[in-house]
Amino acid sequence: MVWVARRWLSKMAFEYEAKMNKDRVELKGLFPNELGDAVAGLGLARYRTRQLVDWLYNKGVTKFDDMTNLSKDVRQQLTDNFTILDLNVVGEVKTESEDTVKFLFSLPDGRRIESVLMWEGKRRTLCVSSQVGCPLDCHFCATGKMGLIRNLSAAEIVDQVLYGQRFLRQRGEELTNVVMMGMGEPLLNFDQVLRAIRLMNLDFGAAIGIRRITLSTAGHVPGIKRLSEEKLKIGLAVSLNATTDAQRTMIMPINKKWPIAELLAAVKDYQTYIGRWITFEYVLLHGLNDSADDAHRLIDLVGDISCKINVIPWNPIDGGDYQRPSQKAIDLFVEILAQAQLTATVRYSKGDDIGAGCGQLYQALETVA
Secondary structure (H helix, E strand, C coil), X not given: CHHHHHHHHHHHHHHHHHXXXXXXXXXXXXXXXXXXXXXXXXXXXXXXHHHHHHHHHHCCCCCHHHCCCCCHHHHHHXXXXXXXXXXXXXXXXXXXXXXXXXXXXXXXXXCEEEEEEEEECCEEEEECCCEEEECCCCCCCCHHHHEEEEECCHHHHHHHHHHHHHHHHCCXXXXXEEEECCCCCHHHHHHHHHHHHHHHHXXXXXXXXXXXXXXXXXXXXXXHHHHHHHCCCCEEEEECCCCCHHHHHHHCHHHHCCCHHHHHHHHHHHHHHHCCCEEEEEEECCCCCCCHHHHHHHHHHHCCCCEEEEEEECCCCCCCCCCCXXXXXXXXXXXXXXXXXXXXEECCCCCHHHCCCCCCCCCCCCCCC
16 A cells, blocks of 8 residues: 555656646757747846856756856746756666666656666767657567657757766766667657757757767668758668568568668668768577578678678567577678678677667666556
């Protein structure tokens, strides 16, 4: 009964906060001109925008009362009209090798997402989520088993990056790369993801170089086409994972709608627009897509595309019906690709021992139903 009462009280608290925040605007989701307009709309001088930006992004303040160079009346105006998102970290786990740490964030509505920070040489890469869950149900991926709960807002995406930066700076380090490879299919949350990418690229915010941002997709062709039109020059990683439509449809239902030929045509167009190499992700599944014949078919499919191939031995998930190939099969697959002059590397996922590897992000527990 105590547990039920606490759960009910928690739910009531979230509902009350949501009601209070309903008519307030979240600042971290605004572009500079929008923030300036919002400030001016309160009758405040536009120079207040610079002060807000400094407090939000340089000082990391999350409460208006802490903005000490603003008068009490101005702080109250801001409190009445705006919110400052501050994702709550409710879990943090690090690998024994200490080259990967996974963060569990609680969102304002009680939902939860995961982000993963990885160290490799001089690179400090944060893998961020774009949705709570994922609707695509790729059979080798734990996130797909959640289904789609909701999209993240641009502010919720950006704040993962801001947290990662604060975490590293406390250790005297800087975040170098962001990959949209966490929970969800980014192109199914296109508008908010695109806004988040533009925001994290701005100098006044996270200031992540556009060429240091990569978006991963399971193959949402309309989204790739829209991304081409934006000409943002972000990296594109395509989760291919099979060399025939029959294979791919078996493990990735999205292939029923956009088969391999249509997907690769969109990828080639994207490459024409941005002039960058494409990354193909290929999850190796024992006895399904890991044969020498598969390797040769993969060469035929992508051999005329300037690309690199990340070969990813499958990371086990609860309820998964697959097996990771033997080391011999992995080595042979990569060797065949290399003989065809394709750039291929085996990517042993960092953090697979803490459920932070590729395809392992999953959150079944939430604070509200």
